[in-house]
Amino acid sequence: xxxxLPENVSVFGEGVDHLFTLIYYISVAxxxxxxxxxxxxxxxxxxxxxxDRAYYYHGNNLLEFSWTALPFVLFLFLAFYSDGxxxxxxxxxxxxxxxxxxxxMGQTYMWHFRYPGSDGIFGRREARFMGTTNPFGIDPDDPxxxxxxxxxxxxxxxxxxxxxxHLSSMDVIHSFFLPNMRVKQDAVPGQWVDVWxxxxxxxxxEIACAELCGSGHYLMRAVLEVKSQSAFxxxxxxxxxGLLAALNAPSAVPATAPAAQDQSAPAASPTH
Amino acid sequence: MEAVxxxxxxxxAGGHAHSESFIRHYIFSxxxxxxxxxxxxxxxxxxxxxxxxxxxxxxQLAYPGQPIPLIGKLLPSTWVNGQGAVTAEWYxxxxxxxxxxxxxxxxxxxxxxxxxxxAIPLMIGADDMAFPFLNMVSFWLFxxxxxxxxxxxxxxxxxxxxxxxxYPPLSAIASTGQTLWIVALFLIxxxxxxxxxxxxxxxxxxxxPGMKMFDMPMTVWxxxxxxxxxxxxxxxxxSALSMLFMDNFLSTxxxxxxxxxxxxRDMSRTAGGGQPLLWQHLFWFYSHPAxxxxxxxxxxxxxxxxxxxSRKPLYGYKAMxxxxxxxxxxxxxxxxxxxxxxxxxxxxxxxxxxxxxxIAVPSAIKTFNWLGTMWRGxxxxxxxxxxxxxxxxxxxxxxxxxxxxxxxxxxVFIHDTYFIVGHIHYVLFGxxxxxxxxxxxxxxxxxxxxxYNERLGKLHFWITFISFNCTFFPMHILxxxxxxxxxxxxxxxxxxxxxQPMNEFITISAIVLGFAQFILVYNLLHSxxxxxxxxxxxxxANTLEWQAxxxxxxxxxxxxxxxxxGPYEYSSPDSVQDYLPQTVSxxxxxxxxxxxxxxxxxxxxxxxxx
Ligand code: HEM
Ligand SMILES: [Cu+2]
Ligand SMILES: [Cu+2]
Numbered sequence: 001x002x003x004x005l006p007e008n009v010s011v012f013g014e015g016v017d018h019l020f021t022l023i024y025y026i027s028v029a030x031x032x033x034x035x036x037x038x039x040x041x042x043x044x045x046x047x048x049x050x051x052d053r054a055y056y057y058h059g060n061n062l063l064e065f066s067w068t069a070l071p072f073v074l075f076l077f078l079a080f081y082s083d084g085x086x087x088x089x090x091x092x093x094x095x096x097x098x099x100x101x102x103x104x105m106g107q108t109y110m111w112h113f114r115y116p117g118s119d120g121i122f123g124r125r126e127a128r129f130m131g132t133t134n135p136f137g138i139d140p141d142d143p144x145x146x147x148x149x150x151x152x153x154x155x156x157x158x159x160x161x162x163x164x165x166h167l168s169s170m171d172v173i174h175s176f177f178l179p180n181m182r183v184k185q186d187a188v189p190g191q192w193v194d195v196w197x198x199x200x201x202x203x204x205x206e207i208a209c210a211e212l213c214g215s216g217h218y219l220m221r222a223v224l225e226v227k228s229q230s231a232f233x234x235x236x237x238x239x240x241x242g243l244l245a246a247l248n249a250p251s252a253v254p255a256t257a258p259a260a261q262d263q264s265a266p267a268a269s270p271t272h
Numbered sequence: 273m274e275a276v277x278x279x280x281x282x283x284x285a286g287g288h289a290h291s292e293s294f295i296r297h298y299i300f301s302x303x304x305x306x307x308x309x310x311x312x313x314x315x316x317x318x319x320x321x322x323x324x325x326x327x328x329x330x331x332q333l334a335y336p337g338q339p340i341p342l343i344g345k346l347l348p349s350t351w352v353n354g355q356g357a358v359t360a361e362w363y364x365x366x367x368x369x370x371x372x373x374x375x376x377x378x379x380x381x382x383x384x385x386x387x388x389x390x391a392i393p394l395m396i397g398a399d400d401m402a403f404p405f406l407n408m409v410s411f412w413l414f415x416x417x418x419x420x421x422x423x424x425x426x427x428x429x430x431x432x433x434x435x436x437x438x439y440p441p442l443s444a445i446a447s448t449g450q451t452l453w454i455v456a457l458f459l460i461x462x463x464x465x466x467x468x469x470x471x472x473x474x475x476x477x478x479x480x481p482g483m484k485m486f487d488m489p490m491t492v493w494x495x496x497x498x499x500x501x502x503x504x505x506x507x508x509x510x511s512a513l514s515m516l517f518m519d520n521f522l523s524t525x526x527x528x529x530x531x532x533x534x535x536x537r538d539m540s541r542t543a544g545g546g547q548p549l550l551w552q553h554l555f556w557f558y559s560h561p562a563x564x565x566x567x568x569x570x571x572x573x574x575x576x577x578x579x580x581x582s583r584k585p586l587y588g589y590k591a592m593x594x595x596x597x598x599x600x601x602x603x604x605x606x607x608x609x610x611x612x613x614x615x616x617x618x619x620x621x622x623x624x625x626x627x628x629x630x631i632a633v634p635s636a637i638k639t640f641n642w643l644g645t646m647w648r649g650x651x652x653x654x655x656x657x658x659x660x661x662x663x664x665x666x667x668x669x670x671x672x673x674x675x676x677x678x679x680x681x682x683x684v685f686i687h688d689t690y691f692i693v694g695h696i697h698y699v700l701f702g703x704x705x706x707x708x709x710x711x712x713x714x715x716x717x718x719x720x721x722x723x724y725n726e727r728l729g730k731l732h733f734w735i736t737f738i739s740f741n742c743t744f745f746p747m748h749i750l751x752x753x754x755x756x757x758x759x760x761x762x763x764x765x766x767x768x769x770x771x772q773p774m775n776e777f778i779t780i781s782a783i784v785l786g787f788a789q790f791i792l793v794y795n796l797l798h799s800x801x802x803x804x805x806x807x808x809x810x811x812x813a814n815t816l817e818w819q820a821x822x823x824x825x826x827x828x829x830x831x832x833x834x835x836x837x838g839p840y841e842y843s844s845p846d847s848v849q850d851y852l853p854q855t856v857s858x859x860x861x862x863x864x865x866x867x868x869x870x871x872x873x874x875x876x877x878x879x880x881x882x
Contacts, residue, residue: 053843076626135533189532214364
């Protein structure tokens, strides 16, 4: 049954899948055990004749104790085993040093992604600046924000590198779901949450929204592109270069970031 | 004296007063049995509404964008598009109303409203509930709430569409239908609390002489503990609903952060500073215990049915009682397992995982004790027993899938996928609803005074059992494949396209499952009027309700009751018969045994001649 899992390409996903498999086998074993006994009882202990009498018996304390203790030990073991993996994925003090930091903002019904730009620094953001033209709420007066690069529904990352995502939402709750990375994290408005992952394989994968966010919930799909480091660098240079060119061009209208294949939102006002 | 009075009343009622007594008897009744029937018929009505919604949902998932067969063209244009296919807006309303109706208008009213009302006074030997008037109010709030909730159909924007969990901000910036949903749930909660207080008082104060707490059948124990959970949990839901109502209506900010970008609503009056996660904590503080409200009474019914038809004492009666108490207690401290991916501190994920794993233990205890009950029994597979046996097996699957989700790292992947939908339905349909089917057939003779049709009962069981598994088991696989719940069209995603044949299979099974329920209704309705007349104790059961006439008159019992023993003395060596009712005194027992022996002896004499 676990063959149906989408291909895992993340590093910690392997641990998760192992745990999944372990619980799966334990469950199947328990299920078979209980149901074999069950069916055997159903076949064996039917009333066949009138006047048949059942065995008059109220229970046995030793048995009660053992079928309390055994599941207790088993389930606690599963809890502690799971917790090791959980901590390594989720606890902030166990997050590895990121090679790339990206901000992700959910909006009904799309995903915005923000890269820090060629200066490597995100512009300051504040909730009061947030709006449809400025989904991240980048402070227009902060020079670091001028070159921040944003895309819609396309996240491009380098392979074998730890990517740290700061995640939030600008309207309702969404959930950032990367099936192949074994990542899912709710994006909650008014709150930033960190998620990290690490892809071991290049390719195109899908990003979905997993929390009901309105009738267009099912459309909230984005693409995750995992590129080799050199391809990623090339891609980034291209985006950043285009953005800088637009920034430096003397123009009164807000520049649109020359995005690859997607319609990018204007990253910041171009006035120098 | 009393007799005189009542004949006088009858004489007076003879003329014009007849319609009034009809209203008192059938509509604003304070008799617990009539109220139980009212709950039952209203809930079964809602079962079909909720079921129809589910089939619309399933149609869309299997055949996205294709017109609904036969009736698609007849539906209003706010629901379907020009071709007669479900729209995304209506789809979202459907899934919200399906969940809400099934939980609050079907399962809870059937388990708590129907069985609680019908069985509690009868099983403890009381003539009615402690507060008959409250009981009546408790019922009438329920259809009222149902009408309010459904009236969203006629409002602009339709019914509520934020899921049965209604997470804000989505639910706080919603249409009128959402406000109606909030008001309706508030009323249903009120109804629950009235019922809960009533059950607790009745069980504590009105047991027949001689009946100790540990002489109570499991159904009574289960409803008792359930009632306690209801009275603890529901006020928290009520407070959360009040806040959500104000966020929606008065632009308060209990759950609303500042500076949301919302196109559909003017947010300038919303100050912000609220926390969306607060709702989730409050909601699940009620709704996790609520899932036990929806299973504990079922467990009680199943325990009684299994013991009766295994002709054996319930295995580990006290362990069963303590397991229920443990579930109720632990159930209050596991709500966070619904929030592992919500953005709450992952440290809390760890603690809630541990408590959730621990709560699986009493569930395991109950399962083993049910097996123990059947061990060396003499089982009779009539319809109630078939449904109860199915319950145990389905509950095992639901419990085991719970373990996957309790394991936080695994839950990262399966949270908000069809795996959860599979889990819910194995516990709520495979569990609660099969227990309800068991109970409906088990008490049908007492309720109606007639027997249901055994062949139809079995037919209904087998079709339901098979199509249930075909419908819901594959959902686990969809979840493993990553299919998100509550999506309108899975084919938008490349990684979900391979699952379309499975979605079609599920939908076909679901249609069979839905239509099989007409067998149940036909059987119940037809037998209610034309069934074979039922004896007092057709199942040869021990508990008190079977000492009353079928159906019991107003005031229930025609004999003085005294309880001498526990409810599960089946196949006791003390009795010649294989059952020993709670009310039979030791002297009566001797006489009975004597009579029985003589009869047996006579039969043996008679046989060779014949
Ligand atoms: C062994 C016992 C059980 C365990 C360990 C367990 C565990 C869980 C967990 C961890 C979740 C949250 C999953 C997620 O959203 O990611 C969940 C969801 C749920 N459970 Fe259980 N569960 C158990 C029994 C039950 C029972 C007996 C019922 C009801 C009769 C029930 C009804 C539900 C429902 C309705 C949800 C989904 C709520 C929603 O998100 O819509 N569970 N369960
Ligand atoms: Cu969404
Ligand atoms: Cu729960």
